[in-house]
Amino acid sequence: MQVRIMLQIIGDDGTVGDAEEVAALTKITERAEDLGLSLAESKALLAAAQQRIVEAQVNGWLEKHRHCQGGGRKLRCKGSYPLTFRTLFGDVRLKSPRYYLPKERQTNGRATISPLTQLLPDHVAPERLYLETRWASLVPYAAAADLLADVLPIASGVNATTVRQHVLRTAERMEGCLAEQRTSFMEGTDSRDWEDLPVPDGRMVVGLDGGYIRDWRDRKKNFELIVGRSMPEEGEARYIGFVHGYDRKPQRRIIDHLRRQGFQADQDLTFITDGGDEVRSLAERISPCSEHVLDWFHITMRITVLRQFAQGLVHHDKDDGMAALDELRRIKWFLWHGNTYRAREAIDDLVLDLEAIDSRYPNLRKFRTAMRAFQVYIASNESSLINYGERYRSGERISSAFVEATVNAVVSKRFAKKQQMQWSRRGAHLLLQTRTRTLDGSLRAAFEHWYPGMVNDNTKDHGQAAA
Template sequence: MPARLGSLAGPDGRIVLALDGGYVRDWREKKRNFELIVGRSLPEDGNPSYIGFVHGYDRKPQRRIVDHLKRQGMQANQDLTFITDGGEEVRSLAELISPCSEHVLDWFHITMRVTVLRQYPQGLVHHDREAGTEILDNLGRIKWLLWHGNSFRAREVIDDLNFDVEALDTGYPNMRKFVTVVSEFQFYIASNEASLINYGERYRCGERISSAFAEATVNAVISKRFAKKQQMQWSPRGAHLLLQMRAQALDGTLCDTFETWYPGMANDNTERGNHPHAA
């Protein structure tokens, strides 16, 4: 395989695919939610494209992702970057897609977790000023180390922080929650260590380090069409089919798909001057 990849002509640029998830209420099991996976891919030279499916309903989600990327010109030796929030289910979708792909933990989700963590030592300061101040300083160090790609040292500081927080004996009322959040952050970073990069260097080179544009996709695809505020209920099949239509509508390819299924539509639209590609 490596020899065959080496003989291929170099592809143009890198394709970045950001994947994120959202939840809708199950129509059959009223108290249950199921997950929708949506994403947006951005070729270096080309138009963005959307993808969406119901996790667990689509039996071959990786094949769907590969087909999606091939439509955007992906080659066997294409440089691919997958950006996700680091969740196990979403992260697994990026595995084994291509030997030339990488998975990047979204910087936005790292900073969001650090921001949540900071709220606890800010409260702790009122009960133990020295301990609270020291923890705030350590959180700043952790964020700085992660930004500069020093994941090994960052994990050491996180491990020390977890030990120190568990050993604290103060009258801080949220101490138990604080211990839990620190432990969860420790596990989160350890689970995604292979996906940590030098974010500062990538940012200075103008490369993407955040899946923020995928989160905008979640809002565009799920929030509006699935009417989250109205608590609409869906079957996995119905949600999956609507996601396919919604993704193609955002891409501007839905009409082409219908014309493939019903060739007469192209002739009718051309005669009426309604074809979207007509001059």
């Protein structure tokens, strides 16, 4: 069977061009793999069609932009230079003409212009940039380049370095779209404006936690990533992430993130963190309706470690060990019910009791050290302790367990903690911006904001909706 695929282009003015052959195939039918187009045939067909379609579009655009502004005089051509436009369906090679400018329009010694650079400033099609960004946010750069080359006719123009450059360029554009420096939703807001705010949708919960990855500059050290997830009562959850210390204005980032999610200044906001100084400071003064809650999961995790020490003590000194276990149960009960005063009192008493114990228990010193650390931990986060039992019975979140899963999803599965991949702070920070938006599904919306034409997918349904 002989198959010839023809392409005919009709101009904006209705001019019908000649039908041009873009592919000629010889097909046999003996096995299942012979049916339809093969991957190689489809790549060749798409690349050939893309070359001719883009050429026709560019020629039409250049014809409209060749005339002098104001006078309407046709500009004289000085020649052209080659330009490669990287698209999803192949690298399209074009001729970019240069035109002489009239003397009255020449500035700073500039006598010619190249109009095509206005249409193609980055030499990359937005949809290709989007797909590279999306895939490289999910898998390593080299794997993303291989995947693109496997399914699209772009093998000659894609590699790990190119993909990385495109992804980081996209992330830098996201960084440039951040709002001005603000540390609170109240900055620049008149209190009288509150009366005009609609009724908020409900409480929003933001969980923040840290993760560590290998430092490329000092390979014996790690640096910290802060990642989180914001969860409204209604609507989709969103991810946020940045490199601690690299981002000098993290509160501005959180405010911008919440605004994009529809948060308003008079809405209840709860931050749940592990109580670390870095993440706790981020939650301060963000909103007048915000609160910081110490994660119950991290409290119980520390108490569990203390209980293990106390159980070890039981084997060497039963009375002291059982007394320590009982006191830890009381401490946990006080904390669960928000009785901070009694909890701190019991913690102080247990610290003194442990200091007075004379036992051969080999881990007694570690037990004392862990107990003192717990004493400092609770004292430092006293203002963030709540009545966890009451909050739990009312169906509200008291744990950042969902953030632990977020750390795994955002950090471990892409930054390859187990494989000891190494990162620069800039590279990790920028990749976090595209990865978080890819994971929560908001990356496409960002591209459609930058490139409104991406909303139009030329489908029949879209055409009917637009009509």
